[in-house]
Amino acid sequence: MRKANKLVAIVLGVGAIASSISPASAVPYKGSNVYKVVKEGVTSIYISSTANSRVQVDLGSVERSTARIVGACGEVRISVPNSGSFTGLKVDGASISADSLPSQVMPSCVNGTFSEPRPDNFRTPNGQVVIVNKTPGAAVAIALPNEATRNLSVNACGFAILRATTSTALPDSFSISGTDYTTASLQDAGDAPICRTSGGESTVYVPGSWTN
Incomplete structure (x- = not known):
């Protein structure tokens, strides 16, 4: 008491x-x-x-940030989001226009070097966005808007x-x-x-x- x-x-x-x-x-x-x-x-x-x-809050389009580790050849692979759209994609704060990227196959990585040169960012035939020229083993920030809801107690x-x-x-x-x-x-x-x-x-x- x-x-x-x-x-x-x-x-x-x-x-x-x-x-x-x-x-x-x-x-x-x-x-x-x-x-x-x-x-x-x-x-x-x-x-x-x-x-x-419980209360459901519709947040609309919200930018979500995740960390990704750069591959041995300085590449970062970003899979197609559930929404199917890369609109608003940012990597380390830099905007990426996925629709304007060239479509190229993903080459193998041998001893820290691609088997075929990839000097610029590109998209793979299955829709992945690949960012290049990053520091191998470093962490990069990937931000992409998504429709989101929160269910609160x-x-x-x-x-x-x-x-x-x-x-x-x-x-x-x-x-x-x-x-x-x-x-x-x-x-x-x-x-x-x-x-x-x-x-x-x-x-x-x-x-x-x-x-x-």
């Missing part, structure tokens, strides 16, 4: 207001069910919804959080249940709500600044 009281005291000490909520409750900010919190330049998007439910207090990941930045715009949102235009709550569960009861701690 003392531990619970200490937690409340700590949270209230930073200007929060504690309130118990029922499982069907949600945590909107000044009437907005979707809002953001920006702290130290990092944006998180909060989605108020029915507690313990709503916590017991009634809100879910959409954050950037190591491979996917927050989108400029997104939609939830057919409603479109723009990240830049979302209300900034300043401080985030906090959800704590103890003894089967969930309590949301709402920042004191929300009541101003």
